Amino acid sequence: GRRGPRGRNRGCVLTAIHLNVTDLGLGYETKEELIFRYCSGSCDAAETMYDKILKNLSKSRRLASDKAGQACCRPIAYDDDLSFLDDNLVYHILRKHSAKRCGCI
Amino acid sequence: LEHIPKGNNCLDAAKACNLDDTCKKYRSAYITPCTTSMSNEVCNRRKCHKALRQFFDKVPAKHSYGMLFCSCRDIACTERRRQTIVPVCSYEEREKPNCLNLQDSCKTNYICRSRLADFFTNCQPESRSASSCLKENYADCLLAYSGLIGTVMTPNYIDSSSLSVAPWCDCSNSGNDLEECLKFLNFFKDNTCLKNAIQAFGNGSDVTVW
DSSP, rough: OOOOOOOSSSTTTEEEEEEEOOOOOOOOOOOOOOEEEEESSSSSSSOOOOHHHHHHHHTOSSSSTTTTTOOOOOEEEEOEEEEEEEETEEEEOOSSEEEEEEEEO | OOOOOOSHHHEEEEEHHHHHHHHHHHHHHHHHHHHOOTTTTTSSSSHHHHHHHHHHHOOOHHHHHHSSSOSSSHHHHHHHHHHTTHHHTTTTTTTBBBBHHHHHHHHSSSSHHHHHHHHHHHOOBBBTSSSSSHHHHOOHHHHHHTBBBBBBTTOOOOOOOSSSEEEEEEEEGGOOOOHHHHHHHHHHOOOOHHHHHHHHHTTTTTGGOO
């Protein structure tokens, strides 16, 4: 995996798994495979002034709920398109289906 | 009874392509224009051809040839192999032109002209040689053949039971040039040098060349 762009929030990383296209649950019938990359990990260390204020307000109980709208580990760039031929000889293309870089956003 | 293999080599090649960043990228880069229909048209043939040329130019032979020249033992495999170049867009047309007319239009284009010349040079059959090729070089023949994909002379497999290939043309209405036309067409359809080269790649013999 790769760490987030700012160096903090090192918990937010890219992880790759080898899957069958059918594992994605998108309804395609094919025997082709892919590498799926996803972002996961904690974003507890505040990144921006906004996040810092939110964290402080949450700590001093000035907010209605804890952890309201806190940053989460999400793709900030996507992998290249993936194409495959299904069992009925029809081609399909998946776009923005797999992460390339992760960040706390 | 003969053992029936479970998977197929063409499927394995497609899997290998999608696990390789370069092959995956250039495969999608031609599947997209070759399967996107335009108003009244199946696709933009010019864009599909350009992307196919880039696929064979940029992707290492191990992957691109793997999908084009995979060896098959059943129809599921040969049909997948035939679909590699998205023939409904890159190959088929409403009518088949005469092959000599198609050759003339190929010669007006720099890329097509030079690649057709390479094909005739490097896939020249020779019955007395061990390889069946005058040049004794399978790699050069396959390179020349795959180089034609994405030109007006784009060839493809013509049936699911053999390695016979042809561009999208025939020899009807040839008049006095029938013999010349058939000679041109049969250089594709009935070429032992090309067939042996495809077979050698498919079953992994002649590995030293790749």
